[in-house]
Amino acid sequence: MSFLDKIHACNVWDPADFVPLLLGGERIGSLRQSAMDHLRRWPRYFRVETHCVQTHCVEWIDPPTDFDARSAVLAEVVGCLVEEGVLTHLHGELYPVTAGNRDQARCLVDRACAPFFGMRAFGQHLNGFVRTPTGIEMWIGRRSADRRLYPRRLDHLVAGGLPYGLSLIENLRKECQEEAGMSPQLADQAVPVGALTYCRDSDRGLKPDVIYCYDLEVPEDFQPRCHDGEVETFYRMPVEEVRDLVRDSDEFKLNCNLVIIDFLIRHGLILQTDPDYLEIIRGLRAPLP
Template identity: 45%
Template sequence: MLRPSSLRTARQPLFYHGHLVGWVAADIATHIPQEEDDAALQKGVHIAGQYRLTEIGEILSQKQLFRCFNELFDVFTPGGHVLGQIDRGALPLLGMAARGVHMNGIVMRDNQCFLWVGHRAADKRLDPGKLDHLAAGGVPAGLSPFDTMIKEAAEEAGIPASLSRQAQQVGLLNYVQNRPEGLRRDTLYCYDLLLPEDFTPRPVDGEVTRFELMKLETVLELVRDTDKFKFNVNLVLIDFFIRHGLFTPHEAREIGAVLYQDIRFEPSTA
């Protein structure tokens, strides 16, 4: 569980129809249509109720405050009720929670564990050229995490649904991190997929340029000693190492503190 109070100090709580939905910087708040002053309102920024969240995203995009993905994500109440949708690119700008999926592609060969690792394309918005999972992506409006995992596996790595449906959900990870695009407040649904030795993933949609099969020990060294992996992939891999007895939770927290100095990370397996 994460307690990102230190990350929120420079931001104000953001409300929509009375529900806390995000944390917004003061300079961004000035561009948001707000409810008129009301003594009954909690302290913070209150989005004017006559606006749909999609319209708020359009207003902020027109002001060039973020780059549109043209993909809508759900915005939730703290209790998990969907309040509306907003462009994916606006979520970190407004400190809104998002959901994502990450798949560990596992191959067992001669009693050794290998992982398929993707090399991100050089033109990616986030962490171009970094190493990545076999498949990963945000959960768009209207899709479940499992269905998103099936979709991403096919789109990114050419994995047929008959194979990706064998993946097992192994945990949930929550993290909060300051990034150039804003405040990331993400829940990652983690999946393990055991792949046949003769299966080779192939780039399909341009997210990655190629896939490389790496020994688990090599992946561990890259996570421990370098910054070659995409920023949040490290968290999922650390959780994988814990589950396979390569890290203790204490060691994982120490490494997480080095890799992510502005977050508090505690792995959480299902």
């Protein structure tokens, strides 16, 4: 195994397996054949454009001009698909539907349904660490056994989705409190260190995702406490041990590997002399459709 293996695992998809979902000429999603076939059932909303036998795109036709009305159309479609078992559940958080940034949202969709449409999703991950006389140690969480995705896999001290209507700092404060029992004052000391992108074909559809990343040096006596039930226990590990787990195992939730690799680069724990160094850096910011 290698760091590149972890990057490639987050970027496995074949563009030929997906067709664009367009709204007003913008690509707001990418649909599998099966998802496209389901949308054919709503011809008043979606038109499948074909040339010969090849599908070129699915276009949202005559969309409402109002933001809330467009969101209501998607909610209607999603509600039917959940009732029929095509989609397994609703998450209850709304994500922006956008071809670009969060502030360019055209409407909203339930978080759990974004991969079905291949819509862009946003999240925040925080590297919590302590400086000790022997080096850096990182706080790592183990996800609860009842988590729908990646049960009992290792995770960041704080990581979560970024719903519509909350600013970056507001959501980070919320996640820090819920997942680690952190005060707003401590959460506000987190340092924004960039953003990572990846695009992966998953069981639920395409995930063209954006992760906003943060570093937070916590006090020596800090002890995280999870309040939302998502984490069953926390560990404080030497960063070298974390590095080896990322490189040599599948212990971590898949996208956490990318954020930790970025941390390792910035803290000099993946050297510029590494033969994969440039490819690793490029791979952390994959182009999104």
